[in-house]
Amino acid sequence: MERIASALAGSSDQLDEKMVTLKRKLQVLESKQDDVKEELKRVEYSFSTKKPRKEVQHWLAEVERLNTAVQQKEKEVHERRSWWGNKILRGELHRSVDKLTTEVEELAEQSKFPRGLTLESHEGKRVPFPTSSLIGETFQKNKSEILDCLMGDKDSVIGIYGMGGVGKTTLLTHIHNELLKRRIEVSWVNVSQNFSIQKLQHDIAKAIDLDISKEDDERKRAAQLAWAFQRQKNFILILDDVWENISLEKVGICVGENGRKLILTTRSLEVCRMIYCEKKIKVQPLSNVEAWALFVKTLGNQTLLSGQNEGIAKSLVEECDGLPLGIIVMAGSMKGVEDIREWRHALEEIRDVKHDDMQERVFRVLEYSYLKLNGKVQECFLYCSLYPEDEWIRRDELIEHFIDEKLVDGMKSRKSQFDEGHVIVNKLENICLLEPDGLHEHVKMHDLVRDMALSVTRVGPPRFLVQAGMKLEDIPNEEKWSEDLVRVSLMRNYIKSIPFDSSPPKCPTLLTLLLRDNDFFRVIPRLFFMHMKSLTVLDLSDTSIDSLPSSISNLESLTALLLQDCGQLRFVPSLENLTTLRRLELQRSAIEEVPKGLEKLINLRYLSFEGCLCLLTMPDGILSKLSQIEYFKSSEKVTLRGEEIGSLEKLENFSGRFKDISEFNSCIRLWEEWAPEEYSIHVGNWYDDADETDILSLSRHVILNELATDSEDTLDWPRGTEFLKLHECHGITSLSHNATVKKEIDLWKCQVSSCDSMRHVICSREILQPEGLPMLTDFVERERSPSSSAASSMLPINTFFLLKELEIKGCHGLKRLFTPTLLSNLQSLESCEVGECSQLVEIIGETSDEDENRESTTAVMTMPPGLQFLELIDLPELKSFCNSSIKVSDSLKDVVIRGCPRLMRITLLWEEPHPDPSLQSIYVEKDWWDTVEWKHPKTKEVLQPYVWFIPA
Incomplete structure (x- = not known):
């Protein structure tokens, strides 16, 4: 008895020692965890959008899991000492403590993270x-x-x-x-x-x-x-x-x-x-030698300087006093000029330009470059000075204003007007009067260039009053509203109201009034616009006005009324007299009904109710009378008539919703030979796709949401459809057999989710995402020959050739993901994610479904050459990748396998005991990894450094 007690005591002491060792190693691991968390916390406030790498996230989760497991094991050891005579239980406790110790040691070793803790910063930041x-x-x-x-x-x-x-x-x-x-x-x-x-x-x-x-x-x-x-x-x-x-x-x-x-x-x-x-x-001005070098570099090789021209050019450079801005602008204005008379004239003009209070010599150069522009481009340049100093101006917004102000040809189509506008902006960039951003989406005026522009407009013509971004709380005094003003910009200030007892400004020649971005601006007196009969553009966007004065109706020269983001605006007076109006922006306002007289605006080209969530209806017949409309965005709450939209033959940009398939088809039938340049069409309930960041670059969307349709309903799509989404559309069984595949489409992304009748989808060029399709059996419906009842597995050539991303989830009818034929089409596939498909047996299987267990061909198949990421999650019936040998992509970087208990052999992975150089990580469950069978005995050992264990 004493020997037994001694043996048991010894065993108890041994286990206690193991627990002490385990806890000590866990403390070391927790210390490393604290270091990682602290570093990630520092990164979180490193003024970037860095994110932890997946392996770091998994590692932290595993540390937490082990921490809890050790605590539970310690409690279990303490509570079960009364059962110490039970050899089986004692052995289990020893083994479990040993296992935990091994896991803690492995995690401690993995804490080195040779690739770092975080992914790269958001690309826009760097x-x-x-x-x-x-x-x-x-x-x-x-x-x-x-x-x-x-x-x-x-x-x-x-x-x-x-x-x-x-x-x-x-x-x-x-x-x-x-x-x-x-x-x-x-x-x-x-x-x-x-x-x-x-x-x-x-x-x-x-x-x-x-x-x-x-x-x-x-x-x-x-x-x-x-x-x-x-x-x-x-x-x-x-x-x-x-x-x-x-x-x-x-x-x-x-x-x-x-x-x-x-x-x-x-x-x-x-x-x-x-x-x-x-x-x-x-920072000192450039020396003469440096100034000349900068001038020649900016002038470029296309301008040849002869002896006399070169002498005059050097005199021009001297007039710039070594200031790089002046040198660059002067060189930009003289690009391509070879006639010596033009060079002499330029020097004479620079030397003769006079200034009152502008002493900097660079003004002479800047003003000369301005004077060389033709009248229309001059006006466009001066228009940029209406924005606050150092503000990046969106090119598209600027060109919209050029269109409003008739600075581009008003008789052209909207697309042609934008082309002309971009040509003008490009010209101003090329002569260095505007600075482009890196993405070519914004432009900015150097503050000296803006000062020059404002100096021109102070004396006029044209005469501007510009106090943009000046922190004004009141509108300028009456004496500043001179009768010869052409444009007034008071944008980006803190103006709250216009006093009712103030005299209305007497500005009979005023064309432009910009009051936008005065967030607290609420009230406009009834008579304020009395003496502005020529007003063409009125911009009250981003203000807090709740109504407009009735005198707005008398501005019969108005071409643009801009009221976007006026979240308090509920009422707009009758517009029937504004027959010259070409642009009406009401997006994200609080209006509850369409403005009266809208149908009278026969010249209207731009109309937006986007985001007007209080606007619930659009009276029938109004839109069909706006025959000149080119840009129309409807409220998400309004259902439109397909026939009315389809009849707008000049429509170039459209966003709106149809109630059902019938209205949608009515529109598309009228678009048989054409379609708008850009469109976002919703059928059924509006689907909020604000999170679809990867489709922002796509301009032609069709979204069907929450529709109950008859299986016999046919679907068609406008020409050029780039993004197609179906969500909770019950009754539709197939997309692959309808006219979509026969039309001129350019489908980049296709999402089909929660459609319980869908059996077949269609491929897209970039991304295919079927999700929650329990009846899905194939991607493309197989054709049956007249002489046979068997389905043909032949695919049209290059059906899936351009597909880059495939994400499949919740498609329980799928038994095989790819056939050999389909696999051979996937030459561009980079990412493949498969999850929650309860009946999926093979990743690559035979064409026929007749015999699930029969042997496959012995030919070696090849995975898509560009495949980088493969994820298989929660596939309970998955038995194999493929019965035959398969060559892995040389580009494969990351593999994730979780919840695949029947997958015992990984034929997809490396048959030979050496991974490809592209491999970075393999995320798997430890228990599963320990049971996997390998063709080569050393494969597992070689792959081990790439393995990261994830929770089951």
Whole structure:
């Protein structure tokens, strides 16, 4: 008995020692977990959109699971000591503790994460800015000096100063791009004149992905920003175009430790001193040699300079006083000019241009470049000055205004007008009067160029009144509303109302009034527009007005009435007198009924009710009278008549909803020979596809949602359909046999979900996503020959040749994913995800369904050559990939297998004991991985470094 008791005690002591060892190793693992979490937390506030890698997420989940398992095991060991004589139980406890110890050791080893913890930052955050080449030793010296300061331990606040146009922003753009190359976090914020602490705080928060929009208190916003800064290491904030002192403490900018630095540009040395810049670097104008080199580089090879021309050109460059902006603009305006008389004329004009209070010589160059433009392009250029300083202007928005103002040919189609508008903007970019962004979607005026434009419009003609982005709380005084004004821009201010006792402005020649983006603006006096009989464009977008004065109805010259995002606007007076109106924007307003007199607007080309959720009906017959309409977006709540929409023969852009298949087909039949350039058609209930970020680049959508149809109903699609989605459409059995495959379509993405009768879908060029289709048996319906009852498995040539992504989920009728024929078509497939298909037996099977168990051909098949990602999840009946041998794609990077208990052999993976160099990770359940059979005994061992265990 004593020997037994001693043996049992020894066993107990041994298990206790094992538990102590296990807990000690778990503590080490938890310490590593804390380090990983802390690093991820730091990354979360690193002012980027980095995300943890999948293996890191799985690792953290496994640590949590093991932590819980060890606690439970410790409790179990303690509670079962009374059963210690039970050898079986004792052995199970020993084995389970040993297993947990092994798992803890494995996770500790995996914590190294050689590929890092996170994925790359969101690509938009790390895109370098477009910039021109730096010219000259001085620029290179400044660049090196700034980078040395940023990389060093001193000088936390660096000021770059110099006169306007000398190249401060260009220099900092190169610095920004260089920091990105060095993988240093950097954010850029434009400050400009008339900045406010609140706006600067919000701009910085937006740049660093911090949401402070719900915080009204300035000090609390500053505290949130400072807290975010303090959690960051090696971060650089760039403030461009600072005009006055900024209290870093009030804003919440916290630099000086852990590599956090601030660099700013300003025209004033005094500003650098007031902000306590520890390093101040002056950007000097270019030397004569450097200036000439920049001029020749910008002029390009297409312009040949003869002896005399070259002499005049050098004199022109001297007039630019070494300012890069002036040199670049002058060179841009002289591109392609070879006639010496034009060169002489240019020099004479530059020397003769006079200025009142504009002393900078660069103004002569900028104004000369402006004067060289023809009248229409001049007007378009001056129009850009209506926007606030340093604002990036959307090209499409700008061109819409050109159309409204009749600065492009009003008789052309909308597409042709946009083409002409882009030509004008391109011309202004090419002569360097506008700066493009990297994506070619926005343009901006350099502040000196804008100053020049405003100097032209102050004296006129044309005469402008521009006080955009000036923090105004009241409209300008009466004396500023001169009778010769042509355009007025008061956008982006804090104006709340127009006093009722103020005299209506007397502006008989006023064409444009921009009051947009005055968020708190609510009231317009009834007589305010009395003396604006020529008004052409009225923009009240993004204001809080709840109604318009009845005098709007008397603006008979109005061509554009812009009321988008007026969330309080419920009433619009009658529009029947506005027969010249061509654009009416009411999107995302609160109007409850269509404005009276809409049917009288026979010249209307642009109409938008998008997002008007209070608008529930569209009276019959109105739309068919708007025969000139080119752009129409309806409210999501309104159902339209297919015949009316189909009859709009000039329609180029359409978004709207039809009640059922019948109305949809009525429209499509009228579009038999044509279709709008862009359309988003919803049939049934509106489907909110706001999260469909991958279709934003696609312009032709058809979405059928929550429809009960007859199986005999036929479906057809407009020409050029790019995105097709069916959701909860019951009764439709097939897409592959109807006219879609016969038409001129360009289907990039097809989603079919929760359609309980669907047996066959259709392929798309990029993405195919069948989900929740219990009756799906094949992708393409097989044709039956007249002489045989057997279905043919032959596919049209290249049916799936361009498909890149295949995602299948919840298709319980599928027994085999691919046939050999279908597999051979998938030459472009990059990603394949299969999940929750309860009857799926094989990934690749025979064409015939007659014998599920018969031997397949012995021919070696090849996976798609570009396949990079394969995911198989929750496939309880899956037995094999393929009965025959199959060659793996050389590009396969990631494999995920979970919930496939009957899959015992992975013929898809590597038959030989060496993986392809592209392989990065294999995510599997540990219990499953331990039971897998391998053709080669060393395959498992070789693959082990790539394996990440995931919870069952």
